[in-house]
Amino acid sequence: GAGVSQTPSNKVTEKGKYVELRCDPISGHTALYWYRQSLGQGPEFLIYFQGTGAADDSGLPNDRFFAVRPEGSVSTLKIQRTERGDSAVYLCASSRAGFGTGELFFGEGSRLTVL
Amino acid sequence: TQLLEQSPQFLSIQEGENLTVYCNSSSVFSSLQWYRQEPGEGPVLLVTVVTGGEVKKLKRLTFQFGDARKDSSLHITAAQPGDTGLYLCASTRPGTSYGKLTFGQGTILTVHP
Numbered sequence: 001g002a003g004v005s006q007t008p009s010n011k012v013t014e015k016g017k018y019v020e021l022r023c024d025p026i027s028g029h030t031a032l033y034w035y036r037q038s039l040g041q042g043p044e045f046l047i048y049f050q051g052t053g054a055a056d057d058s059g060l061p062n063d064r065f066f067a068v069r070p071e072g073s074v075s076t077l078k079i080q081r082t083e084r085g086d087s088a089v090y091l092c093a094s095s096r097a098g099f100g101t102g103e104l105f106f107g108e109g110s111r112l113t114v115l
Numbered sequence: 116t117q118l119l120e121q122s123p124q125f126l127s128i129q130e131g132e133n134l135t136v137y138c139n140s141s142s143v144f145s146s147l148q149w150y151r152q153e154p155g156e157g158p159v160l161l162v163t164v165v166t167g168g169e170v171k172k173l174k175r176l177t178f179q180f181g182d183a184r185k186d187s188s189l190h191i192t193a194a195q196p197g198d199t200g201l202y203l204c205a206s207t208r209p210g211t212s213y214g215k216l217t218f219g220q221g222t223i224l225t226v227h228p
Contacts (some may be wrong), residue, residue: 004157026220031212031214032157033214033215035216040220041221042119042203042218042219042220043158043203043216043218044218045215045216045217048212048214048215055212056211056212057213059215081203091158093156093157095180095214102214103160103205104160104214104216106157106158106159106164107157107208108155108156109156109157
């Protein structure tokens with residue numbers, strides 16, 4: 001596709017449920033990033049993939065959050081036992097390279113609401 | 116953790132006015148980026164500044180990087196309603212991935228016709 005694609009665009013779930021958010025990066029981009037943006041705040045880094053491996057997962061808030069990128073392209077962010085505090089917009093970005101000056105291209109985000 | 120402080124948090128002005136948004140940190144930036152984000156969209160990169168004292172211009176937008184690389188400003192001349200949006204500054208720490216960004220909380224700009 002022309003840009004980073006994220007699905008679903010909106011997800012409403014109940015506290016305690018399991019959620020998966022999908023990111024399809026720009027073709028050929030090897031680096032993929034997940035960020036979380038709460039209302040009125042700037043995005044916060046969650047995890048970075050270079051190819052298939054998680055190069056830096058230091059931003060994941062706890063072990064309920066997990067992300068995979070099995071074939072080095074599409075990535076899935078998984079959230080177990082969701083809590084109301086997980087409500088936010090989850091942004092995915094991709095770039096040509098993880099190091100250097102490759103520009104990050106962001107998707108439109110997946111808005112998660114936990115009731 | 117490097118914290119980025121942006122000011123003002125909110126800015127509401129009339130079309131044609133000038134404005135400046137500031138981004139400050141207690142630590143030295145390795146590089147600094149400015150993004151613009153519209154509702155329902157992801158942030159879009161406007162500019163990257165790397166060298167202390169650097170000035171970059173993008174049409175009516177002027178970006179400055181402080182000599183000590185601890186502060187930056189975005190100046191918009193003759194603002195237009197199309198400039199409305201959330202303006203974010205972001206930086207990386209030396210030795211980390213370029214894409215592992217720390218963002219400021221943003222400045223919400225509203226330009227009234």
